[in-house]
Amino acid sequence: MLTHIGIEPERLQFSWISSAESTKFIDVVTEVVEAVRKVGPNTRLVKNMVREP
């Protein structure tokens, strides 16, 4: 739905990790952070956004 209206799919991620899988946790955190880093700062749906000149 969010993707349909134009929010980048990388911005909202879901995953399933068991409490014993700390290595998977690390992997997914890194993956999510890298994916968001790639799409850049969020400009959509942000309240009171200070726009860069």
Next chain:
Amino acid sequence: MHTYIDKIREIASRLLKEEAVEMVIGYQEGTLPMISPPMSVRSAEDVEKLTWSSHCCINLANYLTDIKGKVAVFAKGCDCRSIVNHIAEGKVKREDVVIIGVPCNGMMERRTISNIFGDEIEEVVEEADGTVIVRGKGREEKYQKSDLLRQCCRVCVHKNPVLYDELVADPVAIPEDIQRYKEVEKIEAREIDKRWKFFENLISTCIRCYACRDACPTCYCPTCFVDEAQPQWVGKGDDEPDVMTFHILRAFHTAGRCTDCGACVSACPMGINMRAFTKKLEKDCLDLWDWEAGLTSDMRPALETFTPSDPEDNFK
């Protein structure tokens, strides 16, 4: 005069005389042309006020939630699916409501008529053969009803009531060549930035009057998320992020429940086509879970059930 009207009055007066119901909910002639407001009739003398036209855009299922006593209601195909939804969600008991099904050939969009005609409209008359005569400012124009239909009625494949106690007329034929999701596919085909621009533009005129919420039969929460103050999830102003949040959440609440009756669009004073949000969810429910709202009250809705075969492509 519409061919259904006599039959509608006859059924309403019979049910009231027999005291089978306390109240009949139907449509009345509005004070303005092209708008048929809802009305409730409690005595058989008043049934003459009931009417039917191609402007009965409001979804009467909206008035059934938590209703007391036994009532009869006139329901088009989409309204009927909303009632089935209410039954499935426990908002109305099947035995408390007499559903009078009205096979529907689509309702007309009053904005389209106004735009084509140009001048102020005094009267709109429908002929049985599908011709619509529009009068105003001393002139008269003839149109075809099929050219004036609401967008949701053009792509409707459930024109006939799915659950009813009585039918006003024989079921109508459903064209086979309907492309139900043409509008959605058009948006889907665009790039992500273009889609954002499209939706930004779509809601830019929204004044947050909540008419779409009030007209929607699926919106019956005691406290709507937009009225919540502690915590306040959605800002109350007309800032774009707040308006967009309202529309996203409103649409999301109708996921798997929306019957595409178009009441929201008809109620909107600004003419916003918020079906662009809900139609996508309807398509997704059909694609992902093979679910269509309001066709049966025996199955639980798509977002309420879980099966191991549910798609989980977006999970890591």
Next chain:
Amino acid sequence: MSDWEPKIVAFLCNSCSYGAADLAGVGRMQYPANIRIIRIPCAGRMSPKFVLSALREGADGVWVSG
């Protein structure tokens, strides 16, 4: 803008991912510091409101994990 770091709000289920995060901490494992964790009792507590309000308050990403 080169020093921009993404801010990600992570909604973690108390008994699953939050436990995994805890275990990662106990094990002294390294992971990016871009996530701000919010513990929820269960991923079923998640609501679309939370996602939208996180984005509204300026998050660059939202991550929900059960």
